[in-house]
Amino acid sequence: MFDEIMDLRNAAKFLHLNERTVWHLVKDGKIPGIKLGGQWRFSKKCLEEMFSKRSEENIKKLHQTDQRKEKSLMSQQKQYRKILEYTSDDFRKHA
DSSP states (O other), X not given: OOOOEEEHHHHHXXXXXXXXXXXXXXXXXXXXXXXXXXXXXXXXXXXXXXHHHHHHHHHHHHHHHHHHHHHHHHHHHHHHHHHHHHHHHHHXXXX
16 A cells, blocks of 8 residues: 655644644654755655554553542542531430
C-alpha cells in the first residue's frame, strides 16, 4: 500500500492546524517527521497511527479514572452508612 508523504503545508491541512503549529510540534518531537533537503516531510500513515494509538491510550486512561471514581464513591457510601448507623444508634439511646 502506498504511503502518502506530505510537506508541511499538506500535513497542516491534514491535521487541521496552522503550519507554524505543526512546525513547532515536529521540532519538539511531538509528531513524527523528517527533514529532507531543508524541508519537513510527514508520513500520512504515521500521523494516522499516532492518533489511533493516542486514542486507545486515552480510552484506557478514562476507564482507569472511572474505576477510581467508582471505588471512591463506594468508600464514601460506606462512610455515610457508618455515620447514619452511629447517628440512629445514638438517637435511640437518648430517646
